[in-house]
Amino acid sequence: MRNETMRKNLFLGFAGMFLGLCFATTASALLPASAARKTMQAATPPPVSVSPSVTKTLSLTPDLENGAEIFGVCTACHMPGGPGTVDGTYPRLAGQHKEEVIKQIFDFREGHRVNMMMLPFAQSLVSEQEVADVAAYIQSISTQAANGVGPGTALERGAQIYKENCVSCHGDNGEGNGEKFYPKLTGQHYPYVLRQVNEIADGKRGNADPTMLKIVQGLSTEDKEAVSDYVSRLKGAETAAK
Ligand code: HEC
Ligand code: HEC
Structure with missing residues (x-):
């Protein structure tokens, strides 16, 4: 008898999940294209304002x-x-x-x-x-001079933080985007990158990007060091001039 009820509940549970799934799929299929674009835009950071x-x-x-x-x-x-x-x-x-x-x-x-x-x-x-x-x-101009890199002790963690939090603006290889005023980070010195990340997080850099500010404020000291170290090792500096 107890087994019977359990099976029934299980069945109802699965049926519910199935219906939910159907609804979600239909809803997104029915969503007008403009609304879908809007959802995408919400993930796009607001443009940088300049004087x-x-x-x-x-x-x-x-x-x-x-x-x-x-x-x-x-x-x-x-x-x-x-x-x-x-x-x-x-x-x-x-x-x-x-x-x-x-x-x-x-x-x-x-x-x-x-x-x-x-x-x-x-x-x-x-x-x-x-x-x-x-x-x-x-x-x-380009330079072949080697840049200062970090200690190299937490590069996997640094890579993970970069991919999750920084790629959307600074690009896969730190190439940035001139038209959008996202600086290129490739080939930048570790102590400089870390100093800027800290100054932005501490509110000392008045021109900080508000979206970036929130992100770096959520990072621990170790995370800021790890991601700066990863940034200092990004390659492709000579190919991403534009
Ligand atoms: C929403 C877009 C955005 C995200 C995400 C973002 N940044 Fe930035 N970042 C900017 C902008 C814009 C500037 C330049 C602000 C200005 O105009 O001075 C900047 C500046 C910097 C600078 C200073 C560069 C220089 O040459 O002075 C560093 C370093 C930096 N970002 C690292 C990071 C790291 C590391 C992350 C991820 C943890 C990150 N950023 C995430 C937009 C972003
Ligand atoms: C006396 C030393 C000195 C001289 C000379 C100098 N700079 Fe700088 N510059 C600095 C320092 C220090 C910084 C980093 C500031 C910081 O940490 O916020 C900097 C930062 C910059 C930045 C920001 C880089 C970035 O990635 O955000 C630019 C652009 C720049 N300088 C351009 C110039 C130009 C162009 C000249 C010549 C007309 C020049 N600098 C001459 C010391 C100097």
Whole structure:
């Protein structure tokens, strides 16, 4: 008798599950295409907002030769060829998207990002044309110099965190996306990556992306180190200039 009831309950349970499944499948099939797109869009982060100076600078035609000349002064810290320094004090610039470079220069100038070493040089570019020139030059250069990497002790964990949390914006190989203002991370020095991740998580980087901010705030110290280490080992720096 007890067995009989159990079987009955089981049967009802399965029947219920089956009906539920049918309903879900039909519902998604019936869902208008626009609604489906909306659901997808919800997962897409909102576009990065930039100041009018950035938009204007991007509309100019860059002069690479002049950019190379201007870059001379930048090499005092970012080094000839733009590899930065392996201790991460000075970030690698070579091959960075011009959109990202332009945005960062105006962010320093407009006080959204604070660094006392960099600020006077962001200010030294007297016109939007100069910013356009040096940014295009920076994107055009590449470097073979090895970058600073992390301790290599938690790379699997780092890879997992990166794939789950960072790929959607920074790309599989850290290539970023110039048009969307997602910086390229490939070839960047571990101590610089970690410093930025920490500054963003601690709310010290005023131009932080709000979606990224929430993500890195949810990471432990070990996780931030692991993902930064993984980032510092991403390859493909020389192929993802655009
Ligand atoms: C006195 C040293 C110094 C000089 C010279 C200098 N920079 Fe920097 N730059 C820095 C430092 C330090 C940082 C990192 C700031 C931080 O940690 O937030 C930086 C960061 C940057 C960034 C942001 C990179 C990123 O990935 O977000 C850009 C772009 C940049 N510099 C461009 C330039 C350009 C262009 C010049 C020349 C006109 C220049 N810098 C000259 C020290 C310097
Ligand atoms: C929603 C998109 C998004 C996600 C997801 C995201 N980021 Fe970012 N990230 C950005 C944007 C946009 C910037 C540049 C903000 C700005 O304009 O200064 C940035 C900047 C950075 C920088 C500083 C780069 C530089 O050159 O200064 C690092 C490092 C970084 N992200 C690492 C990560 C890591 C690691 C993860 C995953 C744990 C992650 N990001 C997830 C959008 C994102």
